[in-house]
Amino acid sequence: MNATAAPALTSSKAMILTLGLVATLCGILIVSAYQGTLAAVTANKRIALERAVFKVIPGATGMKEFVATTSGIVPASGALPAGGVKVYAAYDQSGTLRGIAAEAAATGYADLVRVLYAYDPARQVITGIGVISMRETPGIGDKIQTDAAFLKNFQALDVSLAPDMKALANAVKTVKHGAKQHPWEIDAISGATVTSKAVGKGINDSARRLLPLLLPNLEKLKGA
């Protein structure tokens, strides 16, 4: 820096012009990055979702997204309508419906625990879960992904509807480790009760909303 020169006054015009130019340039950069990566990002999201769905529904090779609303089931497109629940219908190579997957979420110990569960409409049971995202304590809460005894809860978790088809016959509930008595109860992991309860609560909330909309319109998914 030249210490002898008097500091020149900067005009307001120069300041605004500089900021304006820099902002314009940055705007162009951001928009091009967004447009340039959009296709890859969408494809990545699709692949991640498919992988998650195929993991909970073995034997599936293709899937379609639907939205269950009060006025029936429609193919998913654009924004989710109010009161709608997203479902993923998984099919095998011959086009037969192998199962239905939906997302459940509830607050765990650290943050939202999001799981994908597989639903078998013929038996009205949940047949498996997979964790989509969570920030639970490593070594404790994250056992919901690996603990064999806990995952056994979801081999045939009862979510059958009441005879009027408007609500679950029995709410899905997480009970203390070793206290499971009914097929709609989830035996919590000892030491990770909060995370186990979040899984139970998330599934109950989602199934309670989704299944009364889904089951009467099941034929639509079979033919799709």
Added chain:
Amino acid sequence: MAIPGQKQLTHLEEFMEGIWKQNPVFVMVLGMCPTLAVSVSAVNSLSMGLATAFVLVCSTLLVSLIRKLVPKEVRIATYIVIIATFVTVVDYLIQAISLTVYEALGAFIQLIVVNCIILGRAEAHASKNPPLRTVINALGMGIGFTIGLFALGSVREILGAGKLFGIPLFGPDFQPWVVMVLPPGGFFVLGAWLLLFNWLDSRKSGVARGEPVEGRVHG
């Protein structure tokens, strides 16, 4: 930097500044928020380090290119807009490359905007130096930061999960030292590395005792 009596660094010295003499993690102890939070595994550390290096190099290059046009009254606003732009770009790039990494890094990608290493380099170095010198310095700093993160992340993954890059190292009987992947573990490992580096440094100056100790100006 135009500090009287300080000789101009060669390009190699400029590059090595960030790697060794002014390593952002081990010497300047800057940018600790992402350092401690995402260094739970080797992959996370590398991705975070490279993302930060990318933002560092691109934004300091742009700052250096327009350094004569920007009035000093609006320079901080200008730098922040530039940094935020490249963070947004890197955000999209990571989503396009790997969603798994994107989810693992979470909010810390966006938080690169407020990483003090980047604004510090823009203000202390890029705004006073030509583009080539700036890029060399930023590359050194970026790689130095990545090395620092990787040093933490690999140790924490090995001790806390018994793996490196997701590959199990010790067989099924290994009981992971879980605290190492929890926040306190970040401090333990950082402390251990700082201890090692300071010990190396003091040993080196012990060897060179008798010579005048060179003053160092931090950016």
